[in-house]
Amino acid sequence: MTFKTLDNLTDIAGKRVLVRVDLNVPVKDGKVTDATRIERVAPTIRELSEKGAKVILLAHFGRPKGEVVTEMSLEQILPAVNDVLGRKVGFAADCTGEPAAAAIAAMGNGDVLLLENTRFHKGEEKNNPDFTAALAANGDIFVNDAFSAAHRAHASTEGLAHLLPAYAGRTMQAELEALEKGLGNPARPVVAIVGGAKVSTKIDLLMNLVKKVDALVIGGGMANTFLAARGTNVGKSLCEHDLADTAKQIMIEAATATCAIVLPEDGVVAREFKANAENQVVDVNAIPADAMMLDVGPKTVEAVNAWISRAATLVWNGPLGAFEIAPFDAATVSAAKHAAARTKEGKLVSVAGGGDTVAALNHAGVADDFTYVSTAGGAFLEWMEGKPLPGVDVLHQQK
Numbered sequence: 001m002t003f004k005t006l007d008n009l010t011d012i013a014g015k016r017v018l019v020r021v022d023l024n025v026p027v028k029d030g031k032v033t034d035a036t037r038i039e040r041v042a043p044t045i046r047e048l049s050e051k052g053a054k055v056i057l058l059a060h061f062g063r064p065k066g067e068v069v070t071e072m073s074l075e076q077i078l079p080a081v082n083d084v085l086g087r088k089v090g091f092a093a094d095c096t097g098e099p100a101a102a103a104i105a106a107m108g109n110g111d112v113l114l115l116e117n118t119r120f121h122k123g124e125e126k127n128n129p130d131f132t133a134a135l136a137a138n139g140d141i142f143v144n145d146a147f148s149a150a151h152r153a154h155a156s157t158e159g160l161a162h163l164l165p166a167y168a169g170r171t172m173q174a175e176l177e178a179l180e181k182g183l184g185n186p187a188r189p190v191v192a193i194v195g196g197a198k199v200s201t202k203i204d205l206l207m208n209l210v211k212k213v214d215a216l217v218i219g220g221g222m223a224n225t226f227l228a229a230r231g232t233n234v235g236k237s238l239c240e241h242d243l244a245d246t247a248k249q250i251m252i253e254a255a256t257a258t259c260a261i262v263l264p265e266d267g268v269v270a271r272e273f274k275a276n277a278e279n280q281v282v283d284v285n286a287i288p289a290d291a292m293m294l295d296v297g298p299k300t301v302e303a304v305n306a307w308i309s310r311a312a313t314l315v316w317n318g319p320l321g322a323f324e325i326a327p328f329d330a331a332t333v334s335a336a337k338h339a340a341a342r343t344k345e346g347k348l349v350s351v352a353g354g355g356d357t358v359a360a361l362n363h364a365g366v367a368d369d370f371t372y373v374s375t376a377g378g379a380f381l382e383w384m385e386g387k388p389l390p391g392v393d394v395l396h397q398q399k
């Protein structure tokens, strides 16, 4: 796997560098509530600026579907970008045409400019050649630092790399290197933890993982579907009974590939989905008919942690329980802390991704201790599913 990085960009003073970043950050009442994605792309922006390039940021925000939607303007993200970078970044009210051209013409070497939401144009999501050419007209070089948007074959994530010399930014590079360690050519044994709400959203993921990992821990709501497929009565737990055959198929594939499937042995059950709801620990074969399993139980946590101790590589997507509400966060927190401790001891390569997973690791206070935590949601999942990522593939094709 090879791609060009910023190391290959030396003599770039005065060059216009179009940098695709992911500024699709959470916003409440017009304010950015989590700047992680901005912080992740800051090193690339700083490095290019220090090398004297004119740094022109391309990004999307929300899904305006080719219309100009004021609430989805990137101008509202600008103050947070200024804060993270500790400098003033310019803004152009359109990513192509006169507004972009005029703002770029006024840039000095090392300046940083943010262009308005690329998705205000229909050509972005269609990867339309005319729109891509209009974007390319503003740059000499293309840098993609938006791994989390790389599963989209859009003009600013894929198309531009065909028109301009293309490079991976520092975050893209770190992400690809970490993912390669995670599932590309990982140290064995490899253990995957997949949790979260539903099997239906992660069928491809589970099918791919059983072929690649030595053990697959299934937790969260999706474990119930597997337990039910096995004939266990899961009471009122979240369960997709219609996916029993899919779950069985995944277990058959796992047996063929000699991948151990680790399902809950016990669970924490409650009758209400709310914080501090009255709860009890039961064997999975004794889930009361009127209760739901909201977390895996202590015996299961012990088994999961034993697998983490055995693992050389861990890939994790999806919490083991309803971690947002205490005490159903206990299993996720325990496994996260154990994985973090093993990583710190140098015994484990731990790679995690997914919006809720990152929130869960932050909740456990260990996100910084993992080898790599991806800020990508859909892109991380598609990568784990073994699907090609257009924004990454095109970087590999660069001569």
Ligand SMILES: Nc1ncnc2c1ncn2[C@@H]1O[C@H](COP(=O)(O)OP(=O)(O)OP(=O)(O)O)[C@@H](O)[C@H]1O
Binding pocket: 195, 196, 197, 198, 201, 219, 220, 221, 222, 238, 293, 294, 295, 317, 318, 319, 320, 321, 322, 323, 324, 353, 354, 355, 356, 357, 358, 377, 378
């Ligand atoms: N046993 C359970 N019963 C019901 N809900 C559960 C259970 N276990 C986990 N969940 C819920 O699953 C949700 C997370 O699932 P999801 O599949 O979205 O995770 P993710 O893949 O990390 O996140 P994202 O989809 O943002 O990438 C959480 O809101 C959590 O409360």
Ligand SMILES: O=C(O)[C@H](O)COP(=O)(O)O
Binding pocket: 022, 024, 062, 063, 148, 149, 152, 376, 377, 378, 379
């Ligand atoms: O938030 C994300 O996962 C990325 O920015 C991609 O956004 P999208 O799902 O709207 O393409």
